[in-house]
Amino acid sequence: GNSVTQMEGPVTLSEEAFLTINCTYTATGYPSLFWYVQYPGEGLQLLLKATKADDKGSNKGFEATYRKETTSFHLEKGSVQVSDSAVYFCALRGGSSYKLIFGSGTRLLVRP
């Protein structure tokens, strides 16, 4: 079945450091891929998405490129801020289903 694997956290960075959070997936066909973010005390919010191979999703300085050849959708940001501290979830939606399949989440802690 479809699944998502993302790197375990926590990831601890200093402010202005470069961020990569790895995400790989297993799916039949051509799933759509998402990154959701959960800030402390808040609900899940969509950060970015990509619906086909080689698409790049971007938002708030974050980017991720849909790589079908490596079945990956890694999240990157060139310069993180303290306010980026949150839990990040990679997710996919595939086939004829509307449901999202999430990874286990990666906690990011950015220190001043």
Next chain:
Amino acid sequence: DTGVSQDPRHKITKRGQNVTFRCDPISEHNRLYWYRQTLGQGPEFLTYFQNEAQLEKSRLLSDRFSAERPKGSFSTLEIQRTEQGDSAMYLCASSPRGDSPFRSGTQYFGPGTRLTVL
């Protein structure tokens, strides 16, 4: 502009009791989803509605769980004879008309209901 709302935000109950949660989706969103999230894990799909029709259910949804969306607006999730393993955050999400698996519209999540079963 109101987002997805859930009530209650927290629920503490004793094992064996029944609990019911409510979700109000974004107005005019016709699809509504329920997920469950345990500590340190990502959300897991439970079920989804298109209007009032329940179209997909996870195997996670045992016969103690039932969900309804009687008028195609708000939804309720009931857990009967709660067990300690039911302790989790229950998330509701909605998505608008025009969404399809091939267009991949955004699902908008509520703040969740945290259930603790003692």
